[in-house]
Amino acid sequence: MQVLKIATAGSVDDGKSTLIGKLLYDTNSLTEDKIEAIEKSSKSKGYDYLDFSLATDGLVAEREQGITIDVAHIYFSTATKSYIIADTPGHVEYTRNMVTGASTSQASIILIDARHGVIEQTYRHFFINNLLRVKDIIVTINKMDLVDYDEEQYNTIKKDFMALAAKSDYDEQNITFIPISALKGDNVVEKTDAMPWYNGQTVLEHLELLDTEDIYTRGKLRFPVQNVIRPKTDGFHDFRAYAGKVYGEDIAVGDNIIVLPSMKKSTVKNIHFYDKQFASAPHGSSISIELENDINVSRGDMIVKENELPTIDKDLTATVTWMDSKALIAGNMYVLQHGINKVLAKVVKVNHTIETDFSGVESEATSLEMNDIASVTFKLNKPIFGDMFKENRANGAFILLDKNNNNTSGVGFIE
Amino acid sequence: MTDKLNVNPLENEAIHIFREVASQFERPVLLFSGGKDSITLVRLAQKAFHPAKIPFPLMHIDTGHNFPETIEFRDRLVEELGVELIVRNVQDSIDEGKVVEESGRYSSRNILQTTTLLDAIEEFKFDACIGGARRDEEKARAKERIFSVRDDFGQWDEKNQRPELFDMLNGEIEIGQNVRVFPISNWTELDVWSYIEAEDLEIPSIYFAHKRDTFVRDGLIWTSSEHVYKDDEEIVDNRWVRFRTVGDMSCTAAVLSKATTISEVVAEIRDSKISERGARIDDKRSEAAMEKRKQQGYF
Numbered sequence: 110m111q112v113l114k115i116a117t118a119g120s121v122d123d124g125k126s127t128l129i130g131k132l133l134y135d136t137n138s139l140t141e142d143k144i145e146a147i148e149k150s151s152k153s154k155g156y157d158y159l160d161f162s163l164a165t166d167g168l169v170a171e172r173e174q175g176i177t178i179d180v181a182h183i184y185f186s187t188a189t190k191s192y193i194i195a196d197t198p199g200h201v202e203y204t205r206n207m208v209t210g211a212s213t214s215q216a217s218i219i220l221i222d223a224r225h226g227v228i229e230q231t232y233r234h235f236f237i238n239n240l241l242r243v244k245d246i247i248v249t250i251n252k253m254d255l256v257d258y259d260e261e262q263y264n265t266i267k268k269d270f271m272a273l274a275a276k277s278d279y280d281e282q283n284i285t286f287i288p289i290s291a292l293k294g295d296n297v298v299e300k301t302d303a304m305p306w307y308n309g310q311t312v313l314e315h316l317e318l319l320d321t322e323d324i325y326t327r328g329k330l331r332f333p334v335q336n337v338i339r340p341k342t343d344g345f346h347d348f349r350a351y352a353g354k355v356y357g358e359d360i361a362v363g364d365n366i367i368v369l370p371s372m373k374k375s376t377v378k379n380i381h382f383y384d385k386q387f388a389s390a391p392h393g394s395s396i397s398i399e400l401e402n403d404i405n406v407s408r409g410d411m412i413v414k415e416n417e418l419p420t421i422d423k424d425l426t427a428t429v430t431w432m433d434s435k436a437l438i439a440g441n442m443y444v445l446q447h448g449i450n451k452v453l454a455k456v457v458k459v460n461h462t463i464e465t466d467f468s469g470v471e472s473e474a475t476s477l478e479m480n481d482i483a484s485v486t487f488k489l490n491k492p493i494f495g496d497m498f499k500e501n502r503a504n505g506a507f508i509l510l511d512k513n514n515n516n517t518s519g520v521g522f523i524e
Numbered sequence: 525m526t527d528k529l530n531v532n533p534l535e536n537e538a539i540h541i542f543r544e545v546a547s548q549f550e551r552p553v554l555l556f557s558g559g560k561d562s563i564t565l566v567r568l569a570q571k572a573f574h575p576a577k578i579p580f581p582l583m584h585i586d587t588g589h590n591f592p593e594t595i596e597f598r599d600r601l602v603e604e605l606g607v608e609l610i611v612r613n614v615q616d617s618i619d620e621g622k623v624v625e626e627s628g629r630y631s632s633r634n635i636l637q638t639t640t641l642l643d644a645i646e647e648f649k650f651d652a653c654i655g656g657a658r659r660d661e662e663k664a665r666a667k668e669r670i671f672s673v674r675d676d677f678g679q680w681d682e683k684n685q686r687p688e689l690f691d692m693l694n695g696e697i698e699i700g701q702n703v704r705v706f707p708i709s710n711w712t713e714l715d716v717w718s719y720i721e722a723e724d725l726e727i728p729s730i731y732f733a734h735k736r737d738t739f740v741r742d743g744l745i746w747t748s749s750e751h752v753y754k755d756d757e758e759i760v761d762n763r764w765v766r767f768r769t770v771g772d773m774s775c776t777a778a779v780l781s782k783a784t785t786i787s788e789v790v791a792e793i794r795d796s797k798i799s800e801r802g803a804r805i806d807d808k809r810s811e812a813a814m815e816k817r818k819q820q821g822y823f
Binding site: 335339 | 533540544547571573574577659660682688690691697710797
């Protein structure tokens, strides 16, 4: 079974809902009762086309104000794949929502209005996709019908975007451009005759061919221990297995491992998934493992391969995106959650803020407001077992929790 | 034993969530309705902790209007699993005067369950309630988090939810708050059915086509029962039907069907032109019916 997670973001009126709606409609993913509801609502608003935002804007306040407030998840499937779209709104909490959507996505759709070309919002969206190392970017140049399907306009936008991409340090990223009209359905699911100069794929054709590899594929094996399984029942008296999810490369029976932070060595004896045993397990699998030696392992420990240690450190510098209306202030203390592991983190210094326009401008700061991105140095009460985010997406990110109200206030990417 | 494990991403995500619940909370409970989604949850919980038993009880909020087939099934499953089952009855909440039974044509005990549920959460001091809600079911549910915080009154603050990044789950709460946990958030109806088929899970017989006394109202097929209000003009017919969701008799409509095996059911779902909750009378009360109930503490 293949599941592809996609993030979409854009500014108001760029046709995002229409694009998603068209994808759902043309893949027969909208059932009759949902289409009826959309028709009814579109009619009552006086539109002469189907307003697909009803399929995505689930909250009363969203429908009242005609805006999307919160990330919505939309599902559709084809014969080859199941798709999960994280539809992230682009206003007040834009960075927070985009980062959230992109964090679980393998691909991202960036919408550009063909009449307006590359705008500041495009910069920000692309920057965040780079920051989060989203592998596949699909730049859909929408509303081509409103510029007479002009090839030159398409080429100009493409050139402007490529100039932006040249400033990115993420070389393995795949960027694809598709000229579309979401409203007319041009190049969304079906190829259009309106743009004979375009020989590429439609949006859906492109999605169908994308690799669904999990975002955790990259990097060395990391196995954070979630629970210790000790049934203490007849037949399982001495059974002791460590439950967790595999990140990075496969884990296999016979692997020589080391347990952090105790640094005790052992070998993988058995790999269990439910009532069966396996010789190896890939990234993304929630398994339990038995070790050859009787050593002390508990929740929060991390099992890695002997020669592939992460950085074990109490000093930490990371790129932080702030997501809370209460500012991050130098000197404050937060709970830092790295995977399943929690430590206390004191903000030693806000090194500098980072602009999302690829200008490279760095400004001094001592605090971070919502949507700000900055390099921040922390002092931890206990070491975490981290990797650089750019090298290991699974083990290079953490969230910051406000100790007073338990909110998830920020996200960090280890530098 | 020489094989490499083949990963179903949705299944593995759910197992990961179950394991976080077991570690991050002191008193979790699995809300069990006897429906296909909660049956799926039970299998996922088994997989998360095997060979140990599921480390938390199941709880059923019984409206007294359930299909008898569901209750029989529930009791049999619990016995097989050897886990504790807690049952709390809406009838008791009515008898205690906490809620008042609805009357009339569309009366149902669906909304009343919320009070019984919130009382049970308080009684047992549950800090995490695991439920089978899915984001594809309904538009308000599409906005749900996997760990969804409820305040002391059990209420959902939909406009002020914690962001969830990567697969990191923040279960930190204050005393009195609780978290609703949705391990199969990202599954679709078809994913659930395919899983039931692949795992060969037993499900209540009402999911398969059978002959039943029913009547038609508002284009939906209602069960004829002492628990369902019916006008004298509404004519009962014995029809071949099955149910796509298992709620109360008073809020779950049937669909015409001849599907008597899992594979026939899966084929039918695949071709269905109506969404699963299209046959939920409780959702039809208004465009925001689900959002309103969720704010008050509904499942």
